[in-house]
Amino acid sequence: EAQVTQNPRYLITVTGKKLTVTCSQNMNHEYMSWYRQDPGLGLRQIYYSMNVEVTDKGDVPEGYKVSRKEKRNFPLILESPSPNQTSLYFCASTPSAGANYEQYFGPGTRLTVT
Amino acid sequence: DAKTTQPPSMDCAEGRAANLPCNHSTISGNEYVYWYRQIHSQGPQYIIHGLKNNETNEMASLIITEDRKSSTLILPHATLRDTAVYYCIVRVFNYGQNFVFGPGTRLSVLP
Numbered sequence: 001e002a003q004v005t006q007n008p009r010y011l012i013t014v015t016g017k018k019l020t021v022t023c024s025q026n027m028n029h030e031y032m033s034w035y036r037q038d039p040g041l042g043l044r045q046i047y048y049s050m051n052v053e054v055t056d057k058g059d060v061p062e063g064y065k066v067s068r069k070e071k072r073n074f075p076l077i078l079e080s081p082s083p084n085q086t087s088l089y090f091c092a093s094t095p096s097a098g099a100n101y102e103q104y105f106g107p108g109t110r111l112t113v114t
Numbered sequence: 115d116a117k118t119t120q121p122p123s124m125d126c127a128e129g130r131a132a133n134l135p136c137n138h139s140t141i142s143g144n145e146y147v148y149w150y151r152q153i154h155s156q157g158p159q160y161i162i163h164g165l166k167n168n169e170t171n172e173m174a175s176l177i178i179t180e181d182r183k184s185s186t187l188i189l190p191h192a193t194l195r196d197t198a199v200y201y202c203i204v205r206v207f208n209y210g211q212n213f214v215f216g217p218g219t220r221l222s223v224l225p
Contacts, residue, residue, distance in 0.1 A: 004157075035215075043158070043215040090157050100146060100165075103213060105157030 002027045004106035006091050012112045013081055021076045021109050023091030031094045032074040033058065033103075034066065036087040043090065049074055050097055081113040118202045123220040126196075132189040134219050136202030139183045146205050147178060148213070149187045151198040158201065158215070161187065192223045 004025045013019055025032065033048035035058075045058030049068040063085055065077040074093075078085060091106040119137040126132040138147065148163040162169055162176045164185075169176045175188040189196055201218040 037155075040217075042217055043213075045213075088155055092157075100163075102148065102160040102163060103158075104160070107157050108155060110155070 002104070004091055004093055004104050006089075006106040006109050008109060009107065010110050012114065014114055015082055016080050019078050019081060019111075021078075021089060021091075021111070023074045023076065023106060024072050025074075025091075025093040025104070026072065027093060027095070027104065028071065029093035029104075030071070030096045031101075032068070033092050034064070034074070034076045035090045035092065036060065036085075037090065037108075038087050046076070046089075078111075081111075083113050085111065086113050087111060118204060118216055120200070120202050120216065120219045122217065123222070125222050125224055126189075126192045128194060128223055128225050129191055132187075132192040132196065132221060132223070134187040134189075134200050134202075134221065135184065136187070137184045138202070138204050141182050141204050143182075147176065147182075147185050148203040148205055149174070149176065150201045150203065150213075150215075151196075152201070152218070153195075153198040161200075192221075194223050194225065197221060197223045 007022045030051045034046040035043040037043045044060045046064050047058050047066040049055045052071050055066050089109045092103040094101045094103045146163050146165050149161040150158040152158045162174050164176045178185045199218040199220050201215050203213050
C-alpha cells in the first residue's frame with residue numbers, strides 16, 4: 001500500500017532533550033516536506049526537500065533540522081525542543097515539485113514539550 | 115500562490131449534495147485549484163484538483179468557473195463520514211513552492 005508513515009505518533013518530552021521524528025514514503029517520491037499545524041494558524045511548512053541531499057527552509061524553519069540521505073526518508077530533528085514547538089506535525093510527499101501532483105500526507109505526530 | 119476565501123462553516127443534510135464554494139479571484143493562468151480535507155486531526159486527504167476544466171472522480175466533482183476566479187467542490191451524496199475541514203488551495207509550479215493551507219470550511223453533515 002502506498003503510504004507515508006511517521007514515528008512516533010505521540011511524544012511527550014522535556015525542554016532541551018533532542019528528538020527525531022521519522023518520516024518514510026514507499027512511493028519513490030522526489031519531493032518531501034514537513035508541516036506543523038497549530039490552532040488558528042493552519043498548516044505551515046517547516047522544511048522541504050526536492051530530492052536526495054537537497055533541502056530548503058519553508059515558512060517556519062527556526063528550531064528544526066532535516067536531512068535527506070535516502071529518497072524514502074526525511075527525518076525532522078529538534079536539537080533542543082522548546083514548549084513553543086508543541087504542535088501537530090505532518091510529513092508529506094509528492095512525485096515532484098510540479099503543480100500537477102497531489103501531496104500525500106502522513107498520519108501526524110503530536111508532540112508535547114514541557 | 116493566489117489567496118483563497120472560503121466560508122468558515124457549512125451544514126449539509128446526510129444524503130444531500132454538499133456544495134463548498136471557494137473564491138480565488140487573483141488566480142494566475144498556471145495555477146491549479148486543489149481540494150483537500152482533514153478529518154479531526156488526521157493527515158490532510160487529497161480530494162481533487164483541476165486547472166480550468168471541470169473534474170470528477172470517485173469522491174467529488176470540481177466545478178471551476180470560466181474566468182477561474184471561483185470554484186465549487188461538490189460531494190454528491192454527503193455522509194456523516196464527510197464531516198471534516200475542507201481546504202481549497204491554489205498552487206503554481208515553482209520549485210520549492212508548497213501548499214498554503216488557509217483556515218478552510220468546516221463541513222458538518224447532519225443526520
